[in-house]
Amino acid sequence: MRYGQLVIGPAGSGKSTYCHMIQQHCETIHRTVYVVNMDPAAEHFDYPVIADIRELVQVTDVMEDEELNFGPNGGLVFCMEFFLQNIEWLEEKLGDSEDDYILFDCPGQIELYTHIPAMRQFADVLKSWNFNICSVFLLDCHFIVDATKMFSGIMTALSSMILLELPHINILSKIDLLSSKAKKSLDKYLDPDPHDLLDEVSAHVDPKYQKLNKAISSLINDYSFVQFLPLDISDEGSKDNVLLQIDMTIQYGEDLDVNTKAMDGADDQD
Ligand SMILES: Nc1nc2c(ncn2[C@@H]2O[C@H](COP(=O)(O)OP(=O)(O)OP(=O)(O)O)[C@@H](O)[C@H]2O)c(=O)[nH]1
Ligand SMILES: [Mg+2]
Numbered sequence: 001m002r003y004g005q006l007v008i009g010p011a012g013s014g015k016s017t018y019c020h021m022i023q024q025h026c027e028t029i030h031r032t033v034y035v036v037n038m039d040p041a042a043e044h045f046d047y048p049v050i051a052d053i054r055e056l057v058q059v060t061d062v063m064e065d066e067e068l069n070f071g072p073n074g075g076l077v078f079c080m081e082f083f084l085q086n087i088e089w090l091e092e093k094l095g096d097s098e099d100d101y102i103l104f105d106c107p108g109q110i111e112l113y114t115h116i117p118a119m120r121q122f123a124d125v126l127k128s129w130n131f132n133i134c135s136v137f138l139l140d141c142h143f144i145v146d147a148t149k150m151f152s153g154i155m156t157a158l159s160s161m162i163l164l165e166l167p168h169i170n171i172l173s174k175i176d177l178l179s180s181k182a183k184k185s186l187d188k189y190l191d192p193d194p195h196d197l198l199d200e201v202s203a204h205v206d207p208k209y210q211k212l213n214k215a216i217s218s219l220i221n222d223y224s225f226v227q228f229l230p231l232d233i234s235d236e237g238s239k240d241n242v243l244l245q246i247d248m249t250i251q252y253g254e255d256l257d258v259n260t261k262a263m264d265g266a267d268d269q270d
Contacts, residue, residue: 003101003252004131006123008160009138010153011108014173016045018138018231019105023047025239026101034100036090038122039107040079041072050102051093057082076109080118087125094129101252102131113160123164132250134167135160139228141172144189145182147200151216154192154226158219167249171242175232190228194220 005022007015019035026033034050041059062068062075062082070078083090094102104126106112112119126133137160143153161168172190175183188196198217202210220226229245232238247253 001251002097002099002129002131003250004126004133005103005246005250006106006119006126006133006135006164006166007103007138008106008113008119008135008164009108009171009173010110010140010156013108013138013140015108015138016042016047016105017233018136018171018173019103020045020047021233021239022103022243025236025243032101033103035103035105036094038104040083041076041107042105045105047105051090053079053083056086056089073109073111076107077111077116077118080107080112080116080122084118084121084125087122091129096129110156113156113163115163120163120165123166132252134169134246134249135164136246137161137168137170138173138231139170141174141178141230144172144186147197148204150189150192151197151201151213154197154220155216157226158223161223169246169249170226170228171231172228173231175230175238176234186230190230192226192228194218194226 007019009015016039023033023035035047037045037049037052037054040053040057040062042054057079059072059075059079062078063070063072068075068078094100106119123133123135137157139153139157143149157168157170172186175186178186194217197220198213201213201217205213229242230238231242
């Protein structure tokens with residue numbers, strides 16, 4: 001088995017920072033985690049990579065191509081489709097070592113998680129390569145200051161979950177930026193009650209949308225998944241907790257324990 005996290009979420013939600021942070025955190029606890037840059041438009045990230053999609057295809061090249069003539073978003077979709085058609089490029093880069101743990105730092109364009117099949121196809125490929133994967137959806141904690149924003153953040157998370165059909169973890173990122181007062185009231189946003197959200201949203205939105213908002217609220221309620229883990233990158237305990245929850249989701253460690261026990265058993269017999 002191999003293990004992986006598909007790190008997704010809106011533009012600027014902290015995906016690349018998260019990947020770098022998890023990689024460094026794992027290094028300090030003597031675990032090796034690799035990162036793949038999956039964003040063909042990435043301009044900046046700080047982590048070392050084992051594969052970078054830009055080596056295969058770059059959005060700027062696609063946009064400059066006079067026959068294709070794409071803008072930035074069409075260009076990105078083209079790149080992801082091109083990547084899937086050339087998936088053996090990644091297969092070669094990743095190799096096939098047992099127990100590898102890989103973070104895939106994905107692009108932030110929302111259309112990849114609402115209706116375009118590329119990311120879903122990629123998830124299926126990873127599964128066929130023996131990866132236990134989950135999606136890790138990051139949402140910037142400034143979304144919680146406004147119930148209408150939170151509503152849309154939750155809907156985005158929900159849409160990604162439905163499209164990818166993977167075990168799914170939601171993270172509220174950048175908690176270090178919250179005031180201590182905001183941190184204290186964080187709990188109600190980590191496991192938000194759709195009815196309370198609806199009340200808050202209704203106070204701000206034109207009453208003619210009341211029925212629609214109510215329908216959305218009961219949809220969120222029906223899925224009853226919309227819980228968020230807080231991530232404060234200035235707090236070791238917070239990082240540990242996020243990693244532990246994800247490890248449990250992808251069953252990382254369970255097989256290792258068994259292997260270690262099996263080896264201990266073999267040692268005992270010597
Ligand atoms: N204080 C703080 N800043 C953060 C954190 N995570 C990300 N940032 C900042 O937020 C900005 C965006 O972070 P990125 O990690 O590039 O976000 P991203 O989701 O990879 O962005 P795209 O790839 O463009 O979609 C950068 O200026 C980061 O330094 C965090 O946990 N705390
Ligand atoms: Mg990024």
